[in-house]
Amino acid sequence: MKGIVTVIGKDKVGIIAKVTGLLSGMNLNVEDITQTVMQEFFMMMMLLSLPDDADMKAISEKLDETGRALGVHIRIQHEDIFNAMHRI
């Protein structure tokens, strides 16, 4: 399955390094990545490929922990929630 990671918060050095480091530590592959900074506001979106039986709760908790340390919000969501909302 595909997961979408979003990182939103105040910009600082090392956000991408920390997040991608964490993902590679969990053996999760990033397939696409976009990132912008608007008025010191950091926004990043990553498309991941995940095994179908991935423990989303555990991954989400780890991302949350890293997010708190960095002072940003990090979420991982199955891409189907976005498809459901925005595609008929």
Next chain:
Amino acid sequence: MLQKSEIYETVRMIEEQNLDVRTVTLALSLFDCIGSDKKKTAQNVYEKICQKAGRLVETAEAVAATYGIPIVNKRVSVSPVSLIGAASGGYLELAAAMDRAAKAVGIDFIGGYSALLQKGVTAYEAAFLDTLPEALSKTDKVCGSVNVASSKTGINMDAVARMGVIVKELARLTAGADGFGCAKLVIFCNAVEDNPFMAGAFTGPGEGDAVVNVGVSGPGVVLEAIKKHRGAGLDVIAEVIKKTAFKITRVGQLIAAETAGRLGASFGIVDLSLAPTPKVGDSVAHILEEMGVGTVGGVGTTACLAILNDAVKKGGVMASSSVGGLSGAFIPVSEDAGMIDAVRAGALSLDKLEAMTSVCSVGLDMIAVPGDTSAAALSALIADECAIGMINNKTTAVRVIPAPGKGVGDSVTFGGLFGTAPVMAIKDFGAQALIDRGGRIPAPIHSLKN
């Protein structure tokens, strides 16, 4: 390919606008639990709930983590208990078994301590009614409901009279908790059999064995969407609400189907209700005020609520393969920060709330009235609300708390999602003679459709 803006829109809805799935409710049929004696029936009920709902909480939490959307409540609804105990009796034992099972599986509430009395009351149903105050006051998780009227049958005024007395008794038994027991009892006209929301959820006799019904929410999302269109025509606002309701409902559909699949249950319905919470930014009242009503309860409120309720349905109905439950905007006073403020400001009265219930789901919900309100006055209030439902072919309900020892100007606080209810004035100029008449109010002429 998904656009960045779409992804951020969804994330903002969840993080900033309180978008959530309000409830995943597993509807269970208990008819196969009926045993030869009351102990056996209660044991079967306990075992079935534990067996079928044992994985409900962990499954809902796993689904919530997968899609990154909070699921606030995990609940179970069961067949009307008045029918399950009809032969073996032991209603209080059944309530205790439901409460124990609900605690064992870790759900928030269990609904279905219910009876369907819209046309008549049998001896076993009369026995069931006698147990209602004790059952709801002595259990923590059990919710009950009684259907006393329908468009097809009219209003059973004997049952209505009885419910006034039961509500008073329930308030007395839970006086130490501001009459909280009454928050767990709903009196219906045209009750729906697949409602996932408490306290009125029960599994209708025509439903399947284990069915997942989901209630979505998102008043904050609707509010933010219409804030972007200040000064626009109401047709534009209706369109904005429709589009927003579509998106919200699609999430509900996804979560319902996924949870049902993982539990090995069937997918039932998505209930398109906009359910508020006392949290800031999660209020239906604030949507009506953003539409242009100064304070909810003032003139214009009913018109705005009619637009909201209709647009939510129109947007939601295409987003789900099966829509059901109550589906509309909820206006529970104690559970909506804007409603509470409006009552305190003197803008929102019981009379206006009654008018509002004629254009939205569901009814006079979570309303506190003075503790010395008579049982007859409560019954008359229930009869008025049933009349609106019966004539307009819609569900109406009354969940009223005669707050023990409290008067107008006081408040009762229940905490959590139940919130705080300011005690409202009720116009009681004597209704005892009406309630003493009893009998049945005949069904309206338009019920004869065959």
